[in-house]
Amino acid sequence: MHRKTIVVSLMALFFLASLSAFGAEVKGMITSRTGETLIVKTGEGTTTVVLTDDTTTKDDKGLFGLDKQHMSNVVLIPGLKVDIDGSTDDAGRFLAKTITVDGDDLEEAGMIQAGLHPTAEQVAANVQALEAHSGQLEAHKVQLAAQKENIEANQQNIGANKQQIEQNIKNIEENTQRFTALSEYDVKGKQP
Numbered sequence: 163m164h165r166k167t168i169v170v171s172l173m174a175l176f177f178l179a180s181l182s183a184f185g186a187e188v189k190g191m192i193t194s195r196t197g198e199t200l201i202v203k204t205g206e207g208t209t210t211v212v213l214t215d216d217t218t219t220k221d222d223k224g225l226f227g228l229d230k231q232h233m234s235n236v237v238l239i240p241g242l243k244v245d246i247d248g249s250t251d252d253a254g255r256f257l258a259k260t261i262t263v264d265g266d267d268l269e270e271a272g273m274i275q276a277g278l279h280p281t282a283e284q285v286a287a288n289v290q291a292l293e294a295h296s297g298q299l300e301a302h303k304v305q306l307a308a309q310k311e312n313i314e315a316n317q318q319n320i321g322a323n324k325q326q327i328e329q330n331i332k333n334i335e336e337n338t339q340r341f342t343a344l345s346e347y348d349v350k351g352k353q354p
Contacts, residue, residue: 238263
């Protein structure tokens with residue numbers, strides 16, 4: 163009995179070791195692609211998948227998937243459901259060996275991408291317009307700062323002019339009082 167347990171344990175250990183030797187699998191949907199790097203959303207979260215020169219992409223066709231159609235890695239676009247076999251590297255990235263896609267999913271992802279293309283172009287145009295407006299806003303800020311300095315200088319000039327006006331009014335009042343005093347004089351000793 164003890165011997166039977168050891169044999170079963172060794173077989174289970176061998177089975178687990180053989181699974182890890184063959185690599186791992188990632189199933190999910192591509193959410194983004196940058197060059198040879200894919201971000202795949204799985205049920206557990208997101209996984210970074212790296213395409214290598216040895217990566218093959220295929221579509222299993224036929225009744226039991228026996229007819230295999232090999233494809234270029236160019237078909238790996240966001241929105242496509244994939245089943246990826248490969249292994250994990252030291253950096254925690256998943257190195258793809260074989261990527262299996264479904265032709266129907268590929269067609270749907272292509273249609274989605276075709277529909278998103280005009281939207282992406284509009285977004286790019288909007289970003290450029292926002293950048294241009296941002297530059298204009300910066301120019302307007304500089305102009306506003308210059309106008310603010312001009313306003314402050316004008317306010318100082320108005321204050322100085324106001325003081326000058328008050329001084330002029332005071333001088334006019336003094337001169338008016340002197341002329342008024344001059345007109346109120348008595349002539350004495352005048353001979354007719």
